[in-house]
Amino acid sequence: MLIAKTVDGRLVKAFDDDINGMEYYCPVCLGPVRFKKGAIKTWHFAHLSTQNCQFNFENESAEHLSLKAKMFTSLSQNYPVEIEKYLSKYQQIADIFVAPKLVLEVQCSPISAQKLQERTRSYQSQGLYPIWLFGEKLWLKKRLSAFQRSVLSYSDWIGFYFWELDNAKEELRLHYLIHEKLNGELVYLTKSCSFSGNIMALLRFPFQKKKVVRLxxxxxxxxxxxxxxxxxxxxxxxxxxxxxxxxxxxxxxxxxxxxxxxxxxxxxxxxxxxxxxxxxxxxxxxxxxxxxxxxxxxxxxxxxxxxxxxxxxxxxxxxx
Ligand SMILES: [Zn+2]
Known part of the structure; x- marks a missing residue:
């Protein structure tokens, strides 16, 4: 996890706040956490004991930690963003929350489509709008996987679409107007945006009035x-x-x-x-x-x- 609570109840971020020898606690279970400052993974916090925490932060991959931190840093320049926001009523943690209602979920490891749909519905029932951004293991290949087929997004303006996060290139990609050929191979258009650019503009693209796109x-x-x-x-x-x-x-x-x-x-x-x-x-x-x-x-x-x-x-x- 990337945030922790101090003794006086402040939230600090592992990747850009000044972390000293103080004691830190998990914002959800309030159990003690340790600051981990490694060479490979983005600096983060880890529970001393995970027994009492309902959230399994400890299996987070380097890719997941890094992408969350980079997305936060990119958006926080212009928007009211919170990272790992705990929504206590539904006991969910939103990877990135942009007030008033946008939730960005960074999904790097395989998850069942059913679980993803459940989480989506739970966010929607809270009046929130979730967008799933997928890490390298889940990127589109030549054909759709069963998982991808169940989680494609849809808009009247761009048809079926799919989001990818690229940690190495530091960019957000949108594949849209996705279609299948007779042999199952995919065709689509792609738009990308560097993390240093206007990511929010790309996130809004599926719903913006625009000239008819074609392929x-x-x-x-x-x-x-x-x-x-x-x-x-x-x-x-x-x-x-x-x-x-x-x-x-x-x-x-x-x-x-x-x-x-x-x-x-x-x-x-x-x-x-x-x-x-x-x-x-x-x-x-x-x-x-x-x-x-x-x-x-x-x-x-x-x-x-x-x-x-x-x-x-x-x-x-x-x-x-
Ligand atoms: Zn905890």
Missing amino acids: TCSCMADPQTFIQKQLFYKNPKWLREQELAYQRGENLLMQETDFFFPQIKPPQINYQNYPKPEKIERYFKQFESYYKNQRLKTSQTLYPPLFYDKMIEKQTRRMK
Whole structure:
């Protein structure tokens, strides 16, 4: 942990306050803590005994300590920030709290998606707005992991998005307009901001009114051969797709290339977990119907949900 209480009840920070030989205590359990001034990890405090503390601060990685300290330092120049803020009513510790209601959670180690959703709902029930920023182990790779698929964020302005913190480069990254190709590979746009820059501006980006962002990708020329291989190797996703096709009296391998258009789609997620599931359900429907009438099918230009909404509205008006 990065903060401790002094005998006279002041809170001090291990990484930028003047720490002397005084006695320090855990702000939550009030048990004695020791100041640790090492060469590798960010300077921090550690319990002498963790027995009576409900919070397991002791397994914090060097990456987690360092990122928390750096985010705090970056934001504290312009905003009322608190680090490791203890919310006693719900017995939660917010890594970074920016008054009045923003909570930044720095997540570096694997956690279950369910636990993350529980913590999110708990913050929301307190009127707080949590944002999860992920460390290196959880960064996006070529394809979505099951965990990432369950924790993607959504906005009408930029579609599905995901935050990354880079301790080595000292930057915050936003991957947005995330889509999956037919073979599961990800495509997305990225914006980054150095910790010395205006991090808050990037954190607000998903909800700001802006020009329509777009991303053009080429489509697979021969999806049938790809699908044939997947069926041969018994890829569960494609076995299921073929099964559904059979139920409709179709066979995927007998279809024309255009049948598979749009090839690039928003990630398949369980929208029931989102605050407004009906919005995302509508977006998925509008997405399909927008591309259905498109003539050029060798590439796809992807847009945010608001765009499809406006386009469909226009079409409906024209038909009346
Ligand atoms: Zn404690």
